[in-house]
Amino acid sequence: MKIDTYKNWGIIALTWFPLVDFALRKIPIVGVLGSVWDKLILIVLAALALRRYLLGERIEQLPYHRVLIAFILLGVAYLAIDLSSFAVDFEGFRAVYWYAFYVFVLPYFIDEKFAKTLVRWSLVAALLISLHGIYQFIVKAPIPSNWVDAGETVRTRVYSVFGSPNIMGSYLILMFPTAAGMAWAARSRKERLFFALIAAATLAALVFTYTRGAWMALFAALVIMAVLFDKRLLILILVAGVAALFVPAIHKRVFELFTPLYWMKSAKDGRIFRWLLAYDIIRHNPLFGAGLGHFGGAVAARNFNAPYSDNYYAKTLGEMGIVGLSTMLTLFVTVMRNLYTRIFKPLRVHQDWPLLLGMFTGCLAVLVQCAVENVFEVPAMNFMFWLFVTLIVIMTRASGKEESKE
Secondary structure: OOOHHHHHHHHHHOOHHHHHHHHHHHHOOOOOOOOHHHHHHHHHHHHHHHHHHHOOOOOOHHHHHHHHHHHHHHHHHHHOOHHHHHHHHHHHHHHHHHHHHHHHHHHHOOHHHHHHHHHHHHHHHHHHHHHHHHHHHHHHHOOOOOHHHOOOOOOOHHHHHHHHHHHHHHHHHHHHHHHHHHHHHHHHHHHHHHHHHHHHHHHHHHHHHHHHHHHHHHHHHHHHHHHHOOHHHHHHHHHHHHHHHHOOOHHHHHHHHOOHHHHHHHHHHHHHHHHHHHHHHHHOOOOOOOOOOEOOHHHHHHHHOOOOOOOOHHHHHHHHHHHHHHHHHHHHHHHHHHHHHHHHHHHHOOOHHHHHHHHHHHHHHHHOOOOOOOOOHHHHHHHHHHHHHHHHHOOHHHHHHHHHOO
């Protein structure tokens, strides 16, 4: 049926989210689609999913679904509490919650085979973005002076379609371990070489972003993965980490963090200063914060000229207070615990367990980097995280059924 074909291509387009979003916003004739295309796809898919639901079809319910619903209801309550600034609050609500709704819609249309196909499409997009980043490094793409610390010299910092090396770093720490896992799980030599190429390209582009937060988040996620999966991998990861520090550019960029000048600047008008602003904001309302869209993100910057918090958790604390932050952290912990149970407990039962391991590591790395960057403020990253969570759940449906039987 044509509707199924259009639906599938719409879902495939979502795996290319960064590229499609960038292209649609840049093409003058269809520029208006740049801000609504993903919303239209969600609305259409939600309508089709509702039809299936009414016909009796159900998707697997997980503990994190219940926590996510509670978090969404909390956001709705924040909207109802402050109707005087509803427009700003709703914009803030949309920025936080919109892409999480895909979690409830996509499982109606994706089976295990299609899920793996979608991972492949996302990796092809990652290859194109990485190659563009490598090209930017080769031609020494111009960058603003505030992207480099005082007294530091780098060739450039690549950013590709994201417009920010920090967010490109976030994207690449999601895609690199996924590509490595896909290469590991590949059954043919050609596939193994192809996905190994993608892994190498994403890793190279990640280095060229010179984003310390992304580097450290990936390292932390790899260490945690090794502890959970096979502690023998810890030696390999630690050796790789130490070896990376012998690269002059990486060494200088990392050890810049430990200089008194960095901490002084950070406390004056950098990350530490912005993080402390969250504390100042919630002093007046520690439980519920300043309200959605009122602190630390793009909505607050547009409406109140507020600075970015450079920490998604600090942003949430400032906007939603202790209640909101606690609920969000509970959600993320529950998500990762559910994925861990589905992947690790019956790990080698899954034919594609290396791929699942890589996707899990990528999702974990993104959550770690949220501590030093407003990762989920960027629609592409917000969506890609929830897409990968959903695909992992779909690809482990068999283990999910085994759990429910027990």
